[in-house]
Ligand code: NAD
């Protein structure tokens with residue numbers, strides 16, 4: 001099969017490329033990315049000599065060039081990771097999220113229809129379900145939970161999901177959607193909670209916890225997300241949605257304290273800052289469908305996964321220094337200086 005992976009130089013996309021080349025070396029891959037602030041070609045360094053791997057710098061909103069690429073390459077499967085992915089940035093600039101996450105998705109699906117691509121997979125998020133109350137730990141997101149978004153980011157992802165379902169129903173495009181909880185692991189851009197806190201702690205900088213740090217996220221190692229996507233895009237039922245999550249709910253403050261402890265840094269580095277606008281309280285996934293229908297099982301538990309992840313960032317400080325130079329400093333000052 002020839003597979004197009006969009007957003008392949010970002011956090012999950014690059015981990016997915018390593019997963020695929022390791023587990024399906026018989027397939028051929030075109031990795032596409034616009035290389036925005038979040039995309040880093042160095043993430044794919046370990047793959048550049050593979051004969052069945054090629055990188056293309058392109059914008060998924062660029063209909064003309066996307067169509068040209070589809071005409072030339074004749075893909076069998078498209079998996080779309082490309083997105084603006086950070087909630088805080090979506091509060092600053094919603095329109096960019098609508099253009100990339102909604103229009104970009106429609107361009108890719110139009111190209112699938114025009115050039116006869118057999119299968120399209122959309123990488124989505126549990127944030128499309130909105131949030132759950134903190135005091136109802138019996139409640140989980142299932143695939144039937146209504147979409148009920150809070151941020152421009154989650155609204156743009158939900159819109160894209162609706163469009164994917166519309167292309168399936170209206171045009172007969174063979175689609176699947178996966179909705180995953182918060183990921184952690186190597187190559188995550190340090191605007192997200194875990195790498196940001198590791199980076200600040202290693203510089204003895206304060207750790208900005210939003211509100212009281214009581215919000216709950218359901219953490220999944222990126223490797224387990226990739227194995228779930230791989231199963232859904234190859235074996236999932238056409239037209240269906242699959243939730244991916246491993247029952248690893250943690251309060252933000254506990255995650256931050258775990259990081260400090262494992263780096264042997266004091267809790268006095270924690271600073272409570274103004275809460276995020278519209279801050280979702282709790283995410284929690286019920287992964288029964290993917291487990292029972294497709295036999296998916298996560299490999300990592302949070303305790304060992306977070307230790308390994310912290311070690312990766314400490315062992316790869318050059319990567320961290322590289323991605324946090326230049327533009328990142330401006331972003332950080334803008335987001336946190338008066339908070
Ligand atoms: P990321 O921000 O690290 O990577 C996104 C990638 O998309 C970047 O490499 C960027 O350069 C690329 N991109 C952005 N705009 C583009 C465009 N117009 N054309 C081509 N490429 C473009 O994000 P991530 O965390 O790797 O997330 C990947 C996908 O997974 C997203 O769709 C996100 O919504 C979804 N997701 C993420 C999480 C999470 O915890 N990070 C959880 C569930 C779902």
Ligand code: TYD
Nearest residue numbers: 087182191192193196208209210215217252
């Ligand atoms: P984030 O990694 O941005 O993921 P998401 O908002 O998509 O879940 O944030 C995870 C949680 O951590 C979220 O509740 C917000 C909180 N948070 C902080 O407390 N401080 C920070 O500096 C960041 C980036 C996030």
